[in-house]
Amino acid sequence: MRIGIFTETYTPYISGLVTSEVMLKKALEKMGHEVYVVTANLENFHYDYDEKERILRIPGVKTGIYDSRLTSIYPIQAINKVKSWNLDIIHSQTEFAIGTFARIIAKQYHIPIVHTYHTMYEDYVHYITKGHFKKSSKKLVEYLTLFYCDKTITELIVPTKKAYDLFKEKYNVERNIHIIPTGIEVERFYKENIPRKDVVALKKKYGLTNNDFVGIFVGRLAEEKNVEFLLEMIKKMTKDQKEMKLLIVGDGPDKETYEEISEKNKTDQNIIFTGKVAWEDIPVFYQLADYFITASKTETQGLTVIEAMAAGLPALCIDDESFHLVVVDGLDGIFFQNINEAIAKIKYLYEHKDARKQMSNQARIKADQYSADYFAEQVLKVYKRAMITAEKKQPWYRKVWKKVKGGKK
DSSP: EEEEEEOOOOTTTOHHHHHHHHHHHHHHHHHHOOEEEEEEEESSSSSSETTTEEEEEEEEEOOTTTTOOEEEESOOHHHHHHHHTTTTTEEEEOSSSSHHHHHHHHEEEOOOOOEEEOOOOGGGGGOOOOOTOOOOOOOHHHHHIIIIIIIOOOOEESSSSHOOOOOOOOOOOOOOOOOOOOOOOOOOOGGSOOHHHHHHHHHTTTTOTTEEEEEOOOOOHHHHHHHHHHHHHHHHTTTOOOOEEEEEOOOTTTHHHHHHHHHTTTTTTTEEEEOOOOOGGGGHTTTTTTTTEOOOOOOOOOOOHHHHHHTTOOEEEEEGGGGGTTTTBTTTEESSSSHHHHHEEEEHHHHHHHHHHHHHHHHHHGGGGGGGHHHHHHHHHHHHHHHHHHHSSSSSHHHHHHHHHOOOO
């Protein structure tokens, strides 16, 4: 099968979405399929095609939101290249410019299109509106989401029931929705696959000792990730337990603000901000920690939770539906409702080494259910369904033409 993945962001940009896209491409290619990627050029204002990796990068203008760029919705120079691929299926990973391009190509060349909905956009409206027009902007988000995720595609994939409920219960869509939790290359995060010398060197770099009890958060440093919750938590914890440390791995628009808060709280010796970390180096950082923690309520799934569990870390998550599919409370992770509860759970893990070890083992077992191969197999089933659906909807004259064309020697 010849598959086209259309996405706004791809390597070298680092995010959970990029991780899932790279992993899906590799897994599908491992199965023998040809996978092409259409994405924005984050490096310069040029068209670039990597023949070996089959990646077409389209130039665009900077949006001011992280490293993203806004491309043309119909980049003429890219049309012939995409057409030459003779795609069997298009998999859109975005609702923006390149997502629109994917839909135009799909309609123009009668290619079935599958879309994966990754982001709960209502939680991100504040970036554009700055707090103004809240009600009307959310209504606009709802309209655009329905247009891109319902009216213009063949099949829809969501990673969690939380996203499924958004479409079924709030937006009242009638189409089939496939819940497929995003997989990862779990083997990358296995403790036995991480060189011990790399872990020791990193611990030394950040001044961590064997007496420290370390939590880790990995993600974008922005308002919707609720990082301030973690900063306040550490402030309260370290009043009587100085050995409690928090490693915050990642970058984002609010990094400097969080560093200032930490300094003001006098917790800058307990909270370590690593800044941006290369994608291939992330697995080592998990091995510095005793547990993973997140207070974000805006995830559709939270891939870093699965990464941490694959690394053998108990996952401490705020009680949000997006994590319920992955974490079983008390078995491989722990849910908390507020700061005091989070502190109590962390202290429990600190004081009960055997319970922590058992939870760590269960986390590793759970993560294996989210392997790249299993994920790709489930996505492939949706591709095949989309092709059957598209075939049924084709006008009679196209079906006749295909038969005539197929019968020619």
